[in-house]
Amino acid sequence: MPYLALENIRKAYGPAVAVDRLDLGVEKGEFISLLGPSGCGKTTTLQMIAGFVEPTQGAIALDGIDLSRLAPEKRGLGIVFQSYALFPHMTVAANVAFGLEMRRVGKAEIRQRVEQALAMVGLADKGGRYPRQMSGGQQQRVALARALVIRPAILLLDEPLSNLDAKQREEMQLELRQIQRQSGTTTVLVTHDQQEALALSDRIVVMNQGRVEQIGSPFDVYERPGSAFVATFLGRTNTFSAEPTPRGLAVAGHVMMPGERPATISIRPEKVDFTTDGDGLPGRVLTRVFQGNHWLLHVETPGGLCLVIRPNDGRPLPGEGETVVLAFRARDASLSLAGSTP
Amino acid sequence: MNAQARQGWLLVAPATLLFVGIVATPLAMTLLLSFNGWSSTQGIVPTLTVQNYAEILSDSFFAEIFLRTLRIALWVTLICVLIGAPEAYILRRMREPWRSSFILVVIGPLLVSVVARTLGWALLLGGNGLIPLALHRLGLTSSPVSLMFTETGVVIALVHVLVPFMVLSVWASLARMDPATERAAQSLGASQITIFLRIVLPQAMPGILSGGIIVFSLAASAFATPAIIGGRRLKVASTLAYDEFLNTLNWPLGAAIAVLLLVGIVAIVVGWNRFIERRYSQVFAS
Ligand SMILES: Nc1ncnc2c1ncn2[C@@H]1O[C@H](COP(=O)(O)OP(=O)(O)OP(=O)(O)O)[C@@H](O)[C@H]1O
Ligand SMILES: [Mg+2]
Numbered sequence: 001m002p003y004l005a006l007e008n009i010r011k012a013y014g015p016a017v018a019v020d021r022l023d024l025g026v027e028k029g030e031f032i033s034l035l036g037p038s039g040c041g042k043t044t045t046l047q048m049i050a051g052f053v054e055p056t057q058g059a060i061a062l063d064g065i066d067l068s069r070l071a072p073e074k075r076g077l078g079i080v081f082q083s084y085a086l087f088p089h090m091t092v093a094a095n096v097a098f099g100l101e102m103r104r105v106g107k108a109e110i111r112q113r114v115e116q117a118l119a120m121v122g123l124a125d126k127g128g129r130y131p132r133q134m135s136g137g138q139q140q141r142v143a144l145a146r147a148l149v150i151r152p153a154i155l156l157l158d159e160p161l162s163n164l165d166a167k168q169r170e171e172m173q174l175e176l177r178q179i180q181r182q183s184g185t186t187t188v189l190v191t192h193d194q195q196e197a198l199a200l201s202d203r204i205v206v207m208n209q210g211r212v213e214q215i216g217s218p219f220d221v222y223e224r225p226g227s228a229f230v231a232t233f234l235g236r237t238n239t240f241s242a243e244p245t246p247r248g249l250a251v252a253g254h255v256m257m258p259g260e261r262p263a264t265i266s267i268r269p270e271k272v273d274f275t276t277d278g279d280g281l282p283g284r285v286l287t288r289v290f291q292g293n294h295w296l297l298h299v300e301t302p303g304g305l306c307l308v309i310r311p312n313d314g315r316p317l318p319g320e321g322e323t324v325v326l327a328f329r330a331r332d333a334s335l336s337l338a339g340s341t342p
Numbered sequence: 343m344n345a346q347a348r349q350g351w352l353l354v355a356p357a358t359l360l361f362v363g364i365v366a367t368p369l370a371m372t373l374l375l376s377f378n379g380w381s382s383t384q385g386i387v388p389t390l391t392v393q394n395y396a397e398i399l400s401d402s403f404f405a406e407i408f409l410r411t412l413r414i415a416l417w418v419t420l421i422c423v424l425i426g427a428p429e430a431y432i433l434r435r436m437r438e439p440w441r442s443s444f445i446l447v448v449i450g451p452l453l454v455s456v457v458a459r460t461l462g463w464a465l466l467l468g469g470n471g472l473i474p475l476a477l478h479r480l481g482l483t484s485s486p487v488s489l490m491f492t493e494t495g496v497v498i499a500l501v502h503v504l505v506p507f508m509v510l511s512v513w514a515s516l517a518r519m520d521p522a523t524e525r526a527a528q529s530l531g532a533s534q535i536t537i538f539l540r541i542v543l544p545q546a547m548p549g550i551l552s553g554g555i556i557v558f559s560l561a562a563s564a565f566a567t568p569a570i571i572g573g574r575r576l577k578v579a580s581t582l583a584y585d586e587f588l589n590t591l592n593w594p595l596g597a598a599i600a601v602l603l604l605v606g607i608v609a610i611v612v613g614w615n616r617f618i619e620r621r622y623s624q625v626f627a628s
Binding site: 073 | 540
C-alpha cells in the first residue's frame with residue numbers, strides 16, 4: 001500500500017466535473033508532480049489532499065489512515081501556496097515559528113528548529129525581516145521553511161515557482177530538489193511547467209480535463225508518451241499518418257518504418273535527422289531559426305510540415321530553400337493505430 | 343513657471359477657491375470671534391482677549407462636558423470596533439446572495455434621516471420604551487429605567503449610526519488580505535479562533551485604526567443624536583456650543599468651545615495617525 005493513496009477520486013462543482021476517476025499512489029519520500037494544462041484539476045486535487053476541498057466521491061488515505069474525516073488543521077501537511085501566503089504582520093522567524101507554536105513546542109526548541117529551517121533555505125540571517133522586505137525568491141524560501149519546519153507528513157506545493165523570473169526559477173528548482181532530498185519529505189508538486197516537472201520529479205502525473213493521462217518517470221512520459229495528448233503536451237512532436245506497404249509503413253509513399261496496419265506516427269523533432277542515402281521522406285526547408293544551443297527547422301514534406309531540432313554542434317545544416325531527406329529510427333517513434341484518436 | 347505648472351494651478355484653482363470660501367473663511371472667522379469679548383448688555387465686544395478660553399479652561403462645568411464628550415466618543419469607538427470588526431469578517435466570509443443583502447442591512451442606518459433614526463431610538467430608549475421594559479423583564483433592573491438623557495442612551499444611538507463606517511473600513515483592509523494566509527494558518531494547525539485572533543485581526547488592524555479615527559471624530563463632533571437623546575440635561579461639546587450661540591447668544595464663548603473641540607479632535611486624530619504610520623509602515627506597504 002502506498003504512503004499516500006487516492007482512490008477513485010471525483011470532484012464535481014454542480015454539473016462541472018473538475019476531477020474524475022483519479023487513482024494515485026505516492027510512495028514515502030517520493031517527489032511527484034501533477035502536470036497539465038490550466039483548468040485540468042491540479043489545484044483541486046491538491047486541495048483535496050490538503051482538506052480544503054471535499055471530494056464528491058472516493059477515498060484519500062495517508063499511511064493507511066483515512067483522511068476524509070480529518071480537518072485540514074489536523075492533517076499535519078505542509079503547504080506552499082502559489083501566493084506564498086506569508087503572514088505579512090509577522091517577521092520571517094515568527095512566520096516559520098507559527099506552526100510549531102500551534103503544536104505547543106517549547107520555546108527553546110522552537111528557536112532552534114526555526115534557525116535550522118532558515119539555514120536550510122539559506123536565510124539564516126533574515127529572521128528579523130518582514131515578508132515585504134524580501135524578494136520573491138526569498139519569500140518563496142520562507143514559505144518552504146514554514147511548511148517544512150513542522151516536519152509534515154507530506155509537502156504540497158502549488159505552482160510555487162510561477163512568480164519567479166526564469167533564472168530564479170531554475171535556481172529554485174535545483175534548491176527545491178536538494179532540500180527535498182535532504183529532508184526526505186514526500187512531496188506533491190502542482191505545475192503547468194513541463195520543464196519544472198521533468199527537472200524535479202521522481203514521477204509525473206500528466207492530467208487532462210480532470211483525468212489522469214499517464215503516470216511515469218520523467219524519462220518515460222517524455223520518451224514513451226501513453227497518449228497523443230501526452231506526446232503533444234510534453235515537448236513538441238511531429239505526427240504523420242502512415243499506410244502499410246509490403247516493405248513497411250509509408251508516409252506519402254515513402255517507407256519510414258516497419259508495420260502492417262494504418263497508423264499515426266509520432267516522432268520528437270530532435271529525433272528526426274537528415275539523411276544522404278536517399279531512403280526517407282523528401283522535403284524542403286522552409287525556415288531555419290537559431291535558438292542558441294540548437295537550431296529549429298521547419299521542413300515541408302508531402303506528409304505535412306515537420307519540425308526538426310538539431311544541436312548547434314558545428315555540423316553543417318541545410319539552408320532555407322534546400323531540399324533534404326528526413327529519416328528517423330523506428331524505436332524513437334511511437335505508433336497509434338488509425339481509428340483510435342489521432 | 344512653465345506652461346504645465348501654470349495649467350496645474352489653473353486646474354486646482356476652482357477647488358481651492360471653494361475650499362477657502364466655504365471652509366477656511368468661516369473657520370478663520372470663528373477663530374477670530376472666539377477672541378472677542380461679550381457682555382449681556384452690549385453683546386459682542388470687538389476686543390482681543392483670551393477671556394473665553396480662560397473661562398472654559400478654569401470652569402469645572404466646561405471640563406465636565408468636554409470629558410463627557412471624550413468619554414462618549416471613546417466608548418462609541420470601542421464598541422464599534424468590537425461589533426464592526428467581527429461583523430466585517432463575517433460579511434466577508436458570507437456567500438452571495440447573502441453577502442449583498444447583509445451589506446445593505448449594515449449600511450442601512452446611513453440611509454435613514456438622522457432625525458427619524460434618532461427619534462426612533464428615543465421611542466426605544468424612553469421610560470415606556472422597548473429596551474427599558476426588556477431590561478426590567480429580564481430582571482436586570484428593578485423597575486423600567488429610561489435611558490433617555492443618559493450617556494448610555496447617547497452611546498447606543500451613536501454606535502448604531504457609526505458602526506457602518508467601521509465595517510466598511512475593516513472590510514477594505516480585509517479585501518487587501520490574501521485569503522490563502524488563513525488556509526496557510528489552518529494547515530499549520532491553527533483553530534478558527536486562533537486564525538481570527540492571530541492572522542485576520544492583525545491584518546485588519548490598519549482598517550480598525552483608521553475606522554477608529556472616523557468613528558471617533560464623528561462621535562466627538564456629533565450634534566443631532568446627543569441633542570435629541572441627551573437633550574438639554576446631558577450636554578456634550580457640540581450641543582454646548584450650539585446653546586451658547588442660540589440661547590445665551592454668547593457667540594464668542596460658543597466659538598471658543600467649537601475651536602477647542604476642533605483642536606482636540608485634530609490633535610487626537612493626527613497623533614493616532616502618526617502612531618499607525620510608525621507602527622505599520624514596514625509591515626504593510628501603503
Ligand atoms: N470553487 C469552484 N467552483 C466551481 N468550479 C471550480 C471551482 N474550483 C475549480 N473549479 C473548476 O474546476 C476545474 C479545475 O480547476 P483547478 O483549479 O483544479 O485547475 P488547475 O489545474 O489548478 O488550473 P490552473 O493551472 O489554471 O491553476 C476548472 O475547470 C475550474 O473552473
Ligand atoms: Mg491551479
